[in-house]
Amino acid sequence: MNRALVYATAAFALAFSIAPSANAADAGADAGEFAYDPPGQLVDGSGKGRADDKVFVPDMRFPIESGPAFANSQVWGVGGNSGPAGSQCEERNFSYPWHDNYCETRSWDMPLCPSGTGHQGQDVRASSCEKGVHPVVAVADGTITNVGSYSVYLTTADGTRFDYLHMSNLTIKVGDTVKRGQRIGMVSNQFGGEVTTVHLHFNIRQNVEGVGQVYVPPYTSLIKAYKTLMGWDEPETKDAGTVDADLPKTEPSPVTPVTPKDEPPPPPTASEEESGCVLAPRTTTTGVPFAAVALGLSALAITRRKRKRF
Numbered sequence: 381m382n383r384a385l386v387y388a389t390a391a392f393a394l395a396f397s398i399a400p401s402a403n404a405a406d407a408g409a410d411a412g413e414f415a416y417d418p419p420g421q422l423v424d425g426s427g428k429g430r431a432d433d434k435v436f437v438p439d440m441r442f443p444i445e446s447g448p449a450f451a452n453s454q455v456w457g458v459g460g461n462s463g464p465a466g467s468q469c470e471e472r473n474f475s476y477p478w479h480d481n482y483c484e485t486r487s488w489d490m491p492l493c494p495s496g497t498g499h500q501g502q503d504v505r506a507s508s509c510e511k512g513v514h515p516v517v518a519v520a521d522g523t524i525t526n527v528g529s530y531s532v533y534l535t536t537a538d539g540t541r542f543d544y545l546h547m548s549n550l551t552i553k554v555g556d557t558v559k560r561g562q563r564i565g566m567v568s569n570q571f572g573g574e575v576t577t578v579h580l581h582f583n584i585r586q587n588v589e590g591v592g593q594v595y596v597p598p599y600t601s602l603i604k605a606y607k608t609l610m611g612w613d614e615p616e617t618k619d620a621g622t623v624d625a626d627l628p629k630t631e632p633s634p635v636t637p638v639t640p641k642d643e644p645p646p647p648p649t650a651s652e653e654e655s656g657c658v659l660a661p662r663t664t665t666t667g668v669p670f671a672a673v674a675l676g677l678s679a680l681a682i683t684r685r686k687r688k689r690f
């Protein structure tokens with residue numbers, strides 16, 4: 381089965397495995413086919429991303445126990461401080477494509493971001509806006525090294541640290557050893573006595589040669605882990621599973637080819653910005669007989685009618 385068919389089948393299965401409801405809690409059921417914007421492509425106006433396709437933790441488990449889940453910004457999404465007006469629980473926040481927000485504008489020191497500052501990690505929404513019902517799990521075997529007022533750190537034997545923010549219903553304490561996939565809390569909105577939106581903020585901290593212990597981009601690792609969680613893995617290649625993520629990428633992106641490492645993405649051209657819209661047919665002024673133009677336009681009209689049936 382080709383990938384598009386797999387995604388379509390999975391989306392179909394999802395759509396019918398959850399009881400239909402007008403409630404925003406089921407918004408994920410209508411999320412459609414999985415797609416994601418390339419690493420480093422941030423929401424317009426939210427900063428400059430790091431276009432890096434390296435998967436920093438290739439064998440990571442997805443941090444939310446079950447899908448669907450939606451990686452996108454809490455600040456620049458619907459209902460966010462800088463986003464379109466509306467409710468944080470709106471369906472648009474619970475739909476694909478995913479959006480990277482690792483380098484989103486913040487004051488945190490982020491040596492790997494083009495501006496030198498950023499958001500540290502990735503915001504991820506669970507399948508619904510409800511808090512305290514979506515289990516969060518250990519992404520790897522390790523030890524709980526910190527439990528703060530709204531953050532939990534999980535550190536693995538190789539020194540990688542995973543930070544989980546905003547959870548409730550914690551089932552771990554500092555010093556506990558945890559197994560990959562073990563529940564540690566629930567997706568919530570905890571924010572040190574205050575509240576934020578219902579989501580999981582997820583960081584990965586690693587030692588990067590020549591830079592030091594820093595927050596590394598989690599987006600690509602989340603994509604890979606999510607595909608595994610949802611059963612959408614690519615066929616294995618002989619290099620799959622090796623730890624050196626500097627190897628050439630073996631999985632083509634389902635959306636857009638990734639910009640080469642360390643090169644910021646080019647600014648969108650007018651045609652890219654308009655690609656989501658139906659463009660008006662080109663006007664023909666000279667050199668083409670009227671009949672040909674009329675024929676072309678009617679053929680276009682037929683094509684559009686056909687598309688509308690989907």
Ligand SMILES: [Zn+2]
Pocket residue numbers: 454499501502503581582
């Ligand atoms: Zn965040």
